Amino acid sequence: MSLNINDFExxxxxxxxxxxxLSIVYALGVVWRVEKKLDVSxxxxxxxxxxxxFSEILGYFEIGTxxxxxxxxxxxxVLFALFFLLGILTARRMIREVDGEK
Numbered sequence: 001m002s003l004n005i006n007d008f009e010x011x012x013x014x015x016x017x018x019x020x021x022l023s024i025v026y027a028l029g030v031v032w033r034v035e036k037k038l039d040v041s042x043x044x045x046x047x048x049x050x051x052x053x054f055s056e057i058l059g060y061f062e063i064g065t066x067x068x069x070x071x072x073x074x075x076x077x078v079l080f081a082l083f084f085l086l087g088i089l090t091a092r093r094m095i096r097e098v099d100g101e102k
Contacts, residue, residue: 013056020053038094044087051080 027046034042055076058069 017056020049020056023049024053038091041087041090041094044083044090048080048083048087051076051083055080
């Protein structure tokens with residue numbers, strides 16, 4: 001039994017999409033329950049996850065490497081990176097304040 005690279009890619013894509021969708025559900029649960037600065041951090045992380053998931057879903061509709069879908073995929077990945085960074089920085093700042101730093 002050999003594993004075809006296309007089968008592996010299909011399975012990997014399924015795992016990524018499932019994990020991303022589960023991340024959205026769990027992040028929504030956290031945002032629903034927390035408040036103040038942690039809430040802001042998780043909202044930014046949630047936006048990052050949604051952007052990433054959107055780019056992955058668009059990847060299934062991509063026929064070529066050019067066109068409007070490719071533009072939206074790239075934009076979603078940029079938004080993912082920015083929202084993720086902002087969410088982490090917000091959480092870091094909050095943790096430093098709780099620890100009495102700065």
